[in-house]
Amino acid sequence: MLGTIYALLFYVATALLVVGLAMKIRKYARTPAPLRIPVTPSPTTRTGVILRMFREVLFFESLFKSNKWIWAFGWVFHMSMWLVLARHLRYFTYDVWGWVAFIQPFGTYAGFAMVAGLAGLWARRFLVERIRYISNPSDHLMLALIIAIGGSGLTMRFVAHTDIIAVKAFMLGLLRFRIGDLPADPFLLIHLGLVATLMIIFPISKLLHAPGLFFAPSRVQADNARDVRHVGRWDNEGEQHD
Amino acid sequence: MTEDIPQMDDPLDIPCLKHGAMEGLKPFIAAPIHQEALGFPGELVPDWKERALEKMAEMAETNRAFQIYLDTCVKCGACTDKCHYFLGTGDPKNMPVARQDLLRSVYRRYFTFAGKYFPWLVGARDLTEDVLHEWYSYYHQCSECRRCSVFCPYGIDTAEITMAARDILAHVGIGQKYSNEIIGKVHAIGNNLGLPAKALGATLEDLEEDIEDETGVSVRIPVDEHGADILLVTPSADFFAEPHIDGLLGYAKVFHEAGVSWTVSSYASEAANFGLFIGNQDQMREVSLRIKKAAQDLGVKRIIFGECGHAWRVAYGFMNTLAGPFDFLDQNYPIPQHILEFTWDEIQKGTFTFDKSKNDHIRLTYHDSCNVARASRMGDEPGGQFEIPRNVIKAVCNNYFDMERDTTHESTLCCGGGGGLLTDDLMDLRVKGASPRMTALQQVTEDHGVTHMAAICAICKTQFSKVMPKYGYDMDSILSVHQLVSNAIILTGQEIDDAEDTND
Numbered sequence: 001m002l003g004t005i006y007a008l009l010f011y012v013a014t015a016l017l018v019v020g021l022a023m024k025i026r027k028y029a030r031t032p033a034p035l036r037i038p039v040t041p042s043p044t045t046r047t048g049v050i051l052r053m054f055r056e057v058l059f060f061e062s063l064f065k066s067n068k069w070i071w072a073f074g075w076v077f078h079m080s081m082w083l084v085l086a087r088h089l090r091y092f093t094y095d096v097w098g099w100v101a102f103i104q105p106f107g108t109y110a111g112f113a114m115v116a117g118l119a120g121l122w123a124r125r126f127l128v129e130r131i132r133y134i135s136n137p138s139d140h141l142m143l144a145l146i147i148a149i150g151g152s153g154l155t156m157r158f159v160a161h162t163d164i165i166a167v168k169a170f171m172l173g174l175l176r177f178r179i180g181d182l183p184a185d186p187f188l189l190i191h192l193g194l195v196a197t198l199m200i201i202f203p204i205s206k207l208l209h210a211p212g213l214f215f216a217p218s219r220v221q222a223d224n225a226r227d228v229r230h231v232g233r234w235d236n237e238g239e240q241h242d
Numbered sequence: 243m244t245e246d247i248p249q250m251d252d253p254l255d256i257p258c259l260k261h262g263a264m265e266g267l268k269p270f271i272a273a274p275i276h277q278e279a280l281g282f283p284g285e286l287v288p289d290w291k292e293r294a295l296e297k298m299a300e301m302a303e304t305n306r307a308f309q310i311y312l313d314t315c316v317k318c319g320a321c322t323d324k325c326h327y328f329l330g331t332g333d334p335k336n337m338p339v340a341r342q343d344l345l346r347s348v349y350r351r352y353f354t355f356a357g358k359y360f361p362w363l364v365g366a367r368d369l370t371e372d373v374l375h376e377w378y379s380y381y382h383q384c385s386e387c388r389r390c391s392v393f394c395p396y397g398i399d400t401a402e403i404t405m406a407a408r409d410i411l412a413h414v415g416i417g418q419k420y421s422n423e424i425i426g427k428v429h430a431i432g433n434n435l436g437l438p439a440k441a442l443g444a445t446l447e448d449l450e451e452d453i454e455d456e457t458g459v460s461v462r463i464p465v466d467e468h469g470a471d472i473l474l475v476t477p478s479a480d481f482f483a484e485p486h487i488d489g490l491l492g493y494a495k496v497f498h499e500a501g502v503s504w505t506v507s508s509y510a511s512e513a514a515n516f517g518l519f520i521g522n523q524d525q526m527r528e529v530s531l532r533i534k535k536a537a538q539d540l541g542v543k544r545i546i547f548g549e550c551g552h553a554w555r556v557a558y559g560f561m562n563t564l565a566g567p568f569d570f571l572d573q574n575y576p577i578p579q580h581i582l583e584f585t586w587d588e589i590q591k592g593t594f595t596f597d598k599s600k601n602d603h604i605r606l607t608y609h610d611s612c613n614v615a616r617a618s619r620m621g622d623e624p625g626g627q628f629e630i631p632r633n634v635i636k637a638v639c640n641n642y643f644d645m646e647r648d649t650t651h652e653s654t655l656c657c658g659g660g661g662g663l664l665t666d667d668l669m670d671l672r673v674k675g676a677s678p679r680m681t682a683l684q685q686v687t688e689d690h691g692v693t694h695m696a697a698i699c700a701i702c703k704t705q706f707s708k709v710m711p712k713y714g715y716d717m718d719s720i721l722s723v724h725q726l727v728s729n730a731i732i733l734t735g736q737e738i739d740d741a742e743d744t745n746d
Contacts, residue, residue, distance in 0.1 A: 044624055131319035208313045216397040236565065
């Protein structure tokens with residue numbers, strides 16, 4: 001019964017995540033950019049743009065220039081999250097890939113760093129007057145949700161162990177469309193329920209910053225307006241560009 | 243007035259929030275005649291709500307920036323202390339993200355799942371007439387300077403949201419008098435001032451005489467000269483305002499010494515393009531097309547732009563898109579070219595003789611104008627828009643000092659009067675918005691005895707000549723870069739009459 005509920009939940013969540021994100025990305029890609037609006041420091045070539053985006057994604061370069069506290073908390077959270085996510089691949093693969101096995105200890109402790117980073121970001125929403133002003137309930141809830149995911153996960157890892165073998169069997173089954181049993185462990189059910197929630201709200205929330213970043217004209221356009229004619233709504237030559 | 247001037251120890255000091263500090267401040271609303279001249283409804287239309295939402299939907303579909311910027315903000319707060327109007331007023335709605343949220347909240351309510359069904363959760367709100375007026379107020383407290391965008395982890399550019407909001411407002415009948423009236427004049431007469439061809443010709447003749455009186459050399463400032471090689475398009479303020487005129491004299495001397503043939507056009511006697519400010523691409527295109535037509539009619543080979551910030555953004559970044567292709571021009575030169583690129587090229591060739599001591603009474607700093615710094619470029623290399631003006635300044639001026647690095651280059655602070663806010667009905671905002679820049683200037687005055695500041699933007703120059711007196715500087719402490727060139731250049735055949743300065 002429990003297995004069936006969670007299996008359905010995950011199928012639905014995955015479908016909504018994939019389809020929702022695909023639709024959003026399609027929309028972003030198809031919406032025209034009428035004018036060229038890169039913002040300084042803007043590279044003049046495509047290679048330069050790729051390097052710029054690489055620095056933004058990997059090091060949060062602009063945020064670093066902007067505010068060291070937000071950068072520190074945000075960067076630690078995001079990078080730890082990638083490690084934690086990578087670590088979790090072991091529950092979906094059989095045999096476990098070598099590099100996934102290797103990063104297990106790092107991924108485990110990154111869980112603490114992730115929650116610490118999130119806690120720092122949340123603290124700023126209360127403590128810094130300006131950020132308190134711009135925070136909506138959803139901004140608080142998003143942090144609460146991810147902290148709860150991290151907290152429940154860490155609890156299972158360090159306090160109340162769950163039957164991880166059974167969980168892995170369940171997940172491997174899901175991947176093959178076989179619905180098995182899931183241990184009725186409260187922390188596990190909370191953890192999985194919240195992850196599914198996060199997946200569902202991803203395409204309809206500010207988590208869209210992840211794909212959106214790669215479509216922001218101010219960052220991904222090269223500064224070459226005088227060399228290459230950017231065709232906007234008008235081509236002025238009688239041809240139709242669509 | 244003095245009591246209103248914010249006291250800052252550092253140009254980037256973050257104020258405590260002063261809720262509602264700038265509430266209700268708004269520029270004059272455009273009269274029906276100025277609205278209708280641009281094809282906008284004369285006054286608030288009865289079905290304003292439907293039309294505003296339609297316009298917003300259209301923007302989301304036709305402008306990727308609008309859509310992406312509304313969707314991707316995570317409210318991290320990185321931008322909250324980056325706007326000079328926030329630093330100067332403390333009004334929380336002048337924080338870039340809060341300014342965006344005025345529109346984002348409505349976008350969410352009508353166009354997103356979360357906002358439709360859980361408005362309280364995501365700060366979504368209905369579009370009401372009060373909201374429209376709040377937009378009108380706070381979207382005219384943004385100078386579209388893009389400083390916030392530099393610091394945003396996603397590059398979100400509040401200028402784009404401001405332009406969109408102003409465009410929506412104009413489309414439902416609430417346009418801004420200052421910008422719309424001026425755009426109307428450009429369509430009708432050819433420049434922001436409404437200066438007709440005859441008056442322009444007379445003004446330029448007077449200026450030719452001034453140069454001859456000063457130097458003994460006859461330097462021409464030609465108008466509508468067919469077959470000239472270069473069309474100079476410069477802000478009309480260069481024809482009548484101080485210190486702009488002195489910059490124009492500098493361009494004329496530079497062209498004269500370089501031995502090129504050039505002309506201004508009475509049909510396109512304006513570089514400024516306020517279509518940018520009101521966020522309307524059709525208006526921006528019409529103004530750009532005037533320049534193209536002038537270039538074609540006069541048969542020029544090159545177009546060079548004078549010192550104007552937003553005009554250079556439109557010319558450099560958009561003109562080719564809006565009015566191009568410019569295949570009738572000489573492709574061996576940048577299209578368009580900036581006057582500073584021209585002057586710097588000639589300096590490197592050794593075309594000019596300078597007497598730098600002519601600027602020795604000046605201890606100078608340089609204000610990077612926002613649209614040049616963050617929305618365009620000069621030269622072939624990234625950052626040329628910072629290097630080239632400084633190179634030219636250093637070639638003609640002995641005493642140069644930069645302001646604090648966090649307030650120059652891509653981090654430059656707006657003068658406080660850009661983006662269509664250079665109007666007396668917003669003077670309070672302009673004075674407060676200038677305070678971060680003025681504080682940075684005061685620092686170099688204390689540290690290096692700086693007396694003057696140079697700029698390459700007509701709006702910056704006008705704004706500073708108005709607000710600098712409130713911060714303890716003379717109104718002529720703001721200079722054109724080409725004014726410094728004009729001071730130092732020794733024209734071929736010029737009598738070196740004044741021997742009095744040489745032995746001090």
